[in-house]
Amino acid sequence: MAEIIATEATPAKRRRGQGVGTVYEILKHEILDLTIQPGSPIDEVKLTERFSMSRTPIREALVKLASEGLVVTLPNRSTVVAPIDFQNLAHFFDALTLMYRVTTRLAATNRTEAEIVRIRQLQKSYEDAVSEKNVSAMIEVNRDFHAEIARAGKNRYYTDLFERLLDEGRRLLRLYYSSFNDELPQLYLDEHEEMVQAVADRDVAAADRIAQQHAQQIVRQIQAYITEDRRLNADIQL
Amino acid sequence: MAEIIATEATPAKRRRGQGVGTVYEILKHEILDLTIQPGSPIDEVKLTERFSMSRTPIREALVKLASEGLVVTLPNRSTVVAPIDFQNLAHFFDALTLMYRVTTRLAATNRTEAEIVRIRQLQKSYEDAVSEKNVSAMIEVNRDFHAEIARAGKNRYYTDLFERLLDEGRRLLRLYYSSFNDELPQLYLDEHEEMVQAVADRDVAAADRIAQQHAQQIVRQIQAYITEDRRLNADIQL
């Protein structure tokens, strides 16, 4: 799950029509993983060399990333990795919480047995990541776990927005959650368990309650990190 | 507001960096206006001639439209205008109603005076469109009116989704609402008035109530058209 994408200089020929897709996927992964710093400029020519393909498919990949808000294109100037929007964190938390609730509720009513199986598999993966203390995997699998629940709800309008929010959350968590802390993962694990149970039981009220609780938990976590960060900066700057 | 975009064969030179933008805007407008039929293929070469520019900027515009779901790209095959998704109308209505409520509520708390002025201007435009019995303008201005309210709420995650939903709704209304009917526009006008008042008064509860009511009104309208349409088809086919 944590593939090393060091050098993409592929001497072997790539299949036609795979170009933009691979560039898009890899860049997206690196942006969400903070492998590329928010705000850092993206050099088209360098990507040209790295992926050994012309600028045309690379530009198309960047256009795609831009319309998802993952990069920002300054006309006639460089495109940069989207900076993390601290101004509107409150709006982010608000939307995230609502989408957590709505998607989990819908999942409880629309889920199939096959979907429950898949969700439980992801839950297991998360458990493994926790026991391995693999922060990177935890963040990524956590996102996939909730995205899978949302998909079981079947409403693509909600899932699209929710996935966008989860991705943004992934960057925020990645930013702060570099050192492992064992209290929270266990709490999340328990909440995940409750959530799956509610969805499996088709208990909408319970699903809603736990989704809200879980969302608030994550919001609190991020806010705590930010506060801590502020304090640190305050010490240094003032 | 209802410009005629007949021939884009611009002999005069276009400013650099304006290419993709114009193509994107014009195509988007035509797709939402049903000038281009849902499902109909998009010929890159024809667009090349029409806009008198090379395929590169046109493709970038199509990529942008694709990532907004307005066109669908079949790999190595043609890209087509996104078909209207009748399968998931229920999900569409659900999301639309929720976004109506959430954005109007937020507008009631976050709106500034300047925004109220702009909203009232759009309300006036809608009124004009109704008295002129200009269906096309009514549908378009109605969308802009609600989008403006949503923007006053300031949460970009909600506004982005809501605008996408309003656009999809625009296509649905355009599809059925070809002949003018004077009952509904007046009803909408009254509801709009109530909505603006609630937002201006910062009355969240009222805003929520009216938003929900208005959404359900629109949902009912579309559903009525679809039912009517089914009956018509039934007569012919069976």
Place this chain on the structure above:
DNA sequence: AAAATATTTTTTGTCGACAAGAAAAATACA
């Protein structure tokens, strides 16, 4: 030496061309 102007370098937006796939047409085969 600092500010303003001119020049060079770099980077982006667009172009025309070509090759890989898919669709359509033509041919062969039963």
Place this chain on the structure above:
DNA sequence: TGTATTTTTCTTGTCGACAAAAAATATTTT
């Protein structure tokens, strides 16, 4: 005559090149 196979045509994905902006550098002017 209908089906399978080959050939041709058409469309898409990618490429390398070039020109317009912007940025960086050098030059002139005060």
